[in-house]
Amino acid sequence: MAEYRYIEPQDVLFFRGNRLFGEPGNAGAALMPPWPSVFAGALRSAMLSAAGADPAQLRSGELPAPLDTVLGTPEEPGTFTLTGVTLARRQSSGTAEPLHPLPADLSVERDEATGECAVHRLTPQPLPAGVASSQPLERLPVLRRSDRGKPAAGYWLTHSGWQRYCQGEPPPAEALVHRSAIWSSDPRLGIALKPEQRTAAESQLYTTEGIRLCEGYGFLAAIAGSDPTSLPKQATLRLGGDGRGAFMSAVAAPVETSPEPAAIEAEGRLRIVLTTPGIFPGGWQLPGLDANGLWHYPGGRARLVAAAVPRGQVISGWDLAHHRPKPAQRAAPAGTVYWLEALEGGLKPLRKLAESGLWGMTPENEDPARRAEGFNRFAIANA
The missing domain is CATH 3.30.70 (Alpha-Beta Plaits)
Structure with missing residues (x-):
């Protein structure tokens, strides 16, 4: 605990x-x-x-x-x-x-006339026929914007807003806190x-x-x-x-609200959201993802259909024990979102994986030092 x-x-x-x-x-x-x-x-x-x-x-x-x-x-x-x-x-x-940092599948828009903010969700959509793209997944996260809103940046989510988000509901504007x-x-x-x-x-x-x-x-x-x-x-x-x-x-530990397990089990659809930067062998790709888009993890698998990934980071630091720099590694930022479907094995293996982080799924996906430092952590959210 x-x-x-x-x-x-x-x-x-x-x-x-x-x-x-x-x-x-x-x-x-x-x-x-x-x-x-x-x-x-x-x-x-x-x-x-x-x-x-x-x-x-x-x-x-x-x-x-x-x-x-x-x-x-x-x-x-x-x-x-x-x-x-x-x-x-x-x-x-x-x-x-x-x-909490604003997940990558949320967009804040500010109405220039009233000054009010609204939160909108990106939803995965298949590519139109005949449209070529370098996107490796079968769907793209798409934002349906209003005509009056203008994108606004620099917002964080309150814990109540984060709980609503994990349950599949867009958080209200009252759940936003600007970094200023x-x-x-x-x-x-x-x-x-x-x-x-x-x-x-x-x-x-x-x-x-x-x-x-x-x-x-x-x-x-x-x-x-x-x-x-x-x-x-x-x-x-x-x-x-x-x-x-x-x-x-x-x-004391903050009060946590779990996503609705019945909906995930029935539909086999969910999102996982990085809560700390993810250091993965394939860059932004989840460790254990095969060439067919199937994500394999201990006790189950699911199909990765879309991802919303902010600009990548480079993680390094200073090794105090050895008095030398740590190796520079590319990382997917906290707030990166992955949409999964066709879930096999139920939620229990995923919850167990969330307790230990996204580690140990391939031989290259293991770094005890970075594991102890808190990288590769994620939360489960309703789709």
């Missing part, structure tokens, strides 16, 4: 991605939301600190019990697994409400240093983008496989670039 921690930043945060800068006028853009590995590293570092251990003991496999079982080694991670992380806002009751209400950009000016003298280098000013979360907003992380004595209930984390401070506290 997962434990939940609310993480509230105490300072401006620097979440660096893979957009490097170096030419005059370039700036280091922040990655928001950050990769789940950022939080996995911060949490594991806090566990090491609470036990009085250090990364050298992690590398050598000499951690004290029970931390040795929980964290393992960099080559063979232990039971610790980040099962999810998202933005959240603190409630007056002391709980934390998750905020959650965080703002805070650019910081810096100057390069000469490594030998540690003095300022001439003509080498640069700008990096910081993230300042609005009051009452933070992050919610779900952790499985930790010993009750190894994960602190409260702690100050070093989060993101430069190790800025963030306060962590234990919170």
Whole structure:
């Protein structure tokens, strides 16, 4: 059973991605939301600190019990697994409400006359006869737009809106939260240093983008496989670039509403939605997908008929245990949606797969370190 921690930043945060800068006028853009590995590293570092251990003991496999079982080694991670992380806002009751990235099959339109927003769903449609396309699947997600609406970006879903979405209903406009209400950009000016003298280098000013979360907003992380004595209930984390401070506290699990299983079982149709970036051998394609469009997974299979995939990401990071960069890997972003039909084996195998993530379905689809960091997680939704 997962434990939940609310993480509230105490300072401006620097979440660096893979957009490097170096030419005059370039700036280091922040990655928001950050990769789940950022939080996995911060949490594991806090566990090491609470036990009085250090990364050298992690590398050598000499951690004290029970931390040795929980964290393992960099080559063979232990039971610790980040099962999810998202933005959240603190409630007056002391709980934390998750905020979810807008799934790729939803579009927000703003009426220019009234200023009101509406949420529309993309629906898979077969290609018209005679139309050629590089699309490898049999259907394309199509949006039926109104004449009055104009596309609007930057919205997140409240948890109640996400629950309605997973049940197959379009969320109402009241379930939208614009990112400007959650965080703002805070650019910081810096100057390069000469490594030998540690003095300022001439003509080498640069700008990096910081993230300042609005009051009452933070992050919610779900952790499985930790010993009750190894994960602190409260702690100050070093989060993101430069190790800025963030306060962590234990919170109750959010209330979850499952999709309607009867409809999925009867119709054999459903969607799966990535809740964290997916690192797959075939790029955006689900691991276990064959050349005929059949997706095979332990205990069942289904036909993949359509997919809505935002622009791909490149995941990397810094390996603190070995003091080296992690390999760069392409990933399908959180919010990617896959439509499945002709479900065989029922929902039980899929629910079991959702507990462990999209891992281990092919020999290439296995990375214990990335699994522990929380990648390849998904949710099941009614079609």
